[in-house]
Amino acid sequence: MIEVSGYIKRYGRHEAVSNLSFTVQPGAVFGLLGSNGAGKTTTIRALVGLTRPTSGTVRVAGFDVWRDPVKAKAAFGYIPDRPYLYGKLTARELLRFVGQLYQVPNADSEIDRWLEFFRLTDFGNELIETYSHGMRQKVAIIAALLPDPPVLIVDEPMVGLDPHAARQVRDLFRSHADQGRTVLLTTHSLPVAEAVCDRLVVLDRGKVLGEGSMDDLRARTGTEAGGVHGDSLERIFFRLLEDELEQGRRAREAEQAGVNA
Amino acid sequence: MTVTPASRTARAAQPSLSALKLRALAHTIRRAPKWGYALVGTLALLLVVGEVIGTWKALTFLGRFGDIGLNVFARVLEIGLITLSSGVTFSATTAAISTLYLSDDLNFLLTQPIRTTRVFALKVTETFLNAALVPVFLTLPLLLTVAAYFHAPLWAYPVMILATLLVFAAPVGLGALLAVLLMRVAPVGRVREVSTGLGVVISAALVYAIRALRPEVLVQKLQDPTKVEGLLRDFAGPSGPLLPPSWAAQGIWQAAHGQLAAPLLPLLLLTVTLLLGATLLAAKAYQDGWARALDSSTPKLDPRPRRAGLTERLLTRLGRGGALASKDLRVTMRDPTQWSQLLVVVALAGVYLVSVKAVPIPVPQFRGILGYIQLAFQGFIIAGIAVRLAFPAVSTEARGYWLLRTAPIQPCQIVLSKFLGVLPVTLTVGLVMGLASAAAMNLGPTLFLLSALVSISNALVITALGVGLGAAAPKFDADNPAEIGVSPGGLAFMGLSLAYSVLCLLLLARPAAGSVLRPDLFPGYSALTTLEGILGLLGLLIATVLVTWLSLRTGWQRLDRLE
Numbered sequence: 001m002i003e004v005s006g007y008i009k010r011y012g013r014h015e016a017v018s019n020l021s022f023t024v025q026p027g028a029v030f031g032l033l034g035s036n037g038a039g040k041t042t043t044i045r046a047l048v049g050l051t052r053p054t055s056g057t058v059r060v061a062g063f064d065v066w067r068d069p070v071k072a073k074a075a076f077g078y079i080p081d082r083p084y085l086y087g088k089l090t091a092r093e094l095l096r097f098v099g100q101l102y103q104v105p106n107a108d109s110e111i112d113r114w115l116e117f118f119r120l121t122d123f124g125n126e127l128i129e130t131y132s133h134g135m136r137q138k139v140a141i142i143a144a145l146l147p148d149p150p151v152l153i154v155d156e157p158m159v160g161l162d163p164h165a166a167r168q169v170r171d172l173f174r175s176h177a178d179q180g181r182t183v184l185l186t187t188h189s190l191p192v193a194e195a196v197c198d199r200l201v202v203l204d205r206g207k208v209l210g211e212g213s214m215d216d217l218r219a220r221t222g223t224e225a226g227g228v229h230g231d232s233l234e235r236i237f238f239r240l241l242e243d244e245l246e247q248g249r250r251a252r253e254a255e256q257a258g259v260n261a
Numbered sequence: 262m263t264v265t266p267a268s269r270t271a272r273a274a275q276p277s278l279s280a281l282k283l284r285a286l287a288h289t290i291r292r293a294p295k296w297g298y299a300l301v302g303t304l305a306l307l308l309v310v311g312e313v314i315g316t317w318k319a320l321t322f323l324g325r326f327g328d329i330g331l332n333v334f335a336r337v338l339e340i341g342l343i344t345l346s347s348g349v350t351f352s353a354t355t356a357a358i359s360t361l362y363l364s365d366d367l368n369f370l371l372t373q374p375i376r377t378t379r380v381f382a383l384k385v386t387e388t389f390l391n392a393a394l395v396p397v398f399l400t401l402p403l404l405l406t407v408a409a410y411f412h413a414p415l416w417a418y419p420v421m422i423l424a425t426l427l428v429f430a431a432p433v434g435l436g437a438l439l440a441v442l443l444m445r446v447a448p449v450g451r452v453r454e455v456s457t458g459l460g461v462v463i464s465a466a467l468v469y470a471i472r473a474l475r476p477e478v479l480v481q482k483l484q485d486p487t488k489v490e491g492l493l494r495d496f497a498g499p500s501g502p503l504l505p506p507s508w509a510a511q512g513i514w515q516a517a518h519g520q521l522a523a524p525l526l527p528l529l530l531l532t533v534t535l536l537l538g539a540t541l542l543a544a545k546a547y548q549d550g551w552a553r554a555l556d557s558s559t560p561k562l563d564p565r566p567r568r569a570g571l572t573e574r575l576l577t578r579l580g581r582g583g584a585l586a587s588k589d590l591r592v593t594m595r596d597p598t599q600w601s602q603l604l605v606v607v608a609l610a611g612v613y614l615v616s617v618k619a620v621p622i623p624v625p626q627f628r629g630i631l632g633y634i635q636l637a638f639q640g641f642i643i644a645g646i647a648v649r650l651a652f653p654a655v656s657t658e659a660r661g662y663w664l665l666r667t668a669p670i671q672p673c674q675i676v677l678s679k680f681l682g683v684l685p686v687t688l689t690v691g692l693v694m695g696l697a698s699a700a701a702m703n704l705g706p707t708l709f710l711l712s713a714l715v716s717i718s719n720a721l722v723i724t725a726l727g728v729g730l731g732a733a734a735p736k737f738d739a740d741n742p743a744e745i746g747v748s749p750g751g752l753a754f755m756g757l758s759l760a761y762s763v764l765c766l767l768l769l770a771r772p773a774a775g776s777v778l779r780p781d782l783f784p785g786y787s788a789l790t791t792l793e794g795i796l797g798l799l800g801l802l803i804a805t806v807l808v809t810w811l812s813l814r815t816g817w818q819r820l821d822r823l824e
Contacts, residue, residue, distance in 0.1 A: 086592055088592045
């Protein structure tokens, strides 16, 4: 459903993402993990048609996002990390507009259902400019889910959400995938990733540190159950980062030894 | 090894907010496209050269009438300064609301250990730069030419520059004060609407002031040589001795003649008082205003679903582009910064039409030629509309553009939807102006038809140019649409629109001239059936289709490449 192949993104001399490849199958929740500046958002922006890859291809539902953009975009819903929406529209008007763009059948009843789900019915006729950050984020989530897309692409989904809504959203992602659809999300919240994701890619400064299911990553890093953190994703994440730093240090030492010799 | 801590007595210098802003500006300039600056530089140079030559020639011409003639120039200068400073007062109020209350950096600056008055002094300076920089640059070459013409002493030059800054700083101070007061007294959540209403009142006053000058009476009197001298004498006296721009004009005029400019002193006092008052009041009132703005988030909740209205249902039948047009219409009508542009435009068109109707031209041939040439001015008015409505059409998506960019809608659908959304306005205004002015000037059938055709062509091409160039270089972070037009792309658009209006006139000049100068040889529409007429019409058709299509295509191609 999502195929990223040899994706590279450069800004001038700076390489934000280096040769990234992964595939996300239907029925899976896939997580892109990493610290700030790891390249998560850059990858997501290429997938949703906001940033053109320097090289490589990104495909959604079999369509190249940059060669066949309309078909690819009709196949995914996107939730950005910062939900900038038209402040002069009400939530209902904005969602109707989204329904018209994606040609959603029975949009009005679907909108009513989603507003009720997120407890926004009372605010549905109010201008979005009067909403709190969390309410806007909920509207952005509804906008992405309204067309019932086969692929859901999410950038930092829990920012600004109250605990109740955060749990609702986690459950939504899980049930979306369980219906045979695909969910790709970026987060630096390790508990969220651990709770929802079937497979993960850990990125650091544009490079892949590790990829696979939790079991794969455990096996690779040698982290085992038990202890304070047990075999948590946090432990795996920091082990991957330490390995990367260690490799870098060894490489520098080898280089230095070569120079001295 | 021991590390000695830095001496506690060595205190860091206070950070300069202006230096911070200048550094940010330098970074912006360094990263912006060089072609844009080259274009703006060329246009600015042409403007300055034209202004200097025009001013010199006007002074030389009026100088032939002696002191009376030169006093007329002084009076025109005074009227110009009054007009420009009225415009600055209007834009300063809205600019001050944006900079004093809505700036992104306010939350950061106000939480730093910096005096609040310093922060707001910076914000008042930013308001001055936003609202008055262009009028200052427009006025300075003219004034310096006046100084050079009268062989003014060296000290007069800085005095005249100071006078220019003061004459525009005073309305900025007034606008900033108004903005602060509006934030205090306007109904909660309606500050922008009230400030727009105030702007409309100021614009209406400006229209009234321009009409009060009655240029047609001037033309009538100038046709009678016996009345010229009397007219000049009447016209030479100061018009508004109590108005600050009049003080500036008098001060500038005296400085140019080598006399110390006493009227500048009250202007200096007034300006400093207004600017200081605005800064201090803004610093004091900010917290109250901010609390009131937060109060505005109390909505009247109504859970009953409101469904699509008739207009939305009709437009969405046209597909995704129609849905976008429906959304744009709704947003425009709700955003005072957008719909207020329409009022300014209608005021401009109204003044133009009334003035055209009032100008008496007794000779039919002269009337016909003037009637044809004024179509270029109409192009200028259409460009004035388009720079407010068409050029910002894509940019007004603002930071919400991601929603369109990630939706299944093609860039060409976006650009065409914007084009078709603005076209009814420009086409209606263009046709009404073209046909009404042709009827008012009693033009013949050929010129009447040509007026209609040129108006249609102007509307199509200028709207397409506006939407296309606006899509090619969108500005998604502007506070209001008026700001979007003041950019290299906006200035290029104005220049190209004017060039197209002139091209239209040139294409059809032969048949137009034939019908006006030799009505005996070319009665009715016969001038259009000659070879030149047919070629001219064909040329107009080709130019209209080609430039419209190329502009729109450039727009959607660049929009597609945008990251």
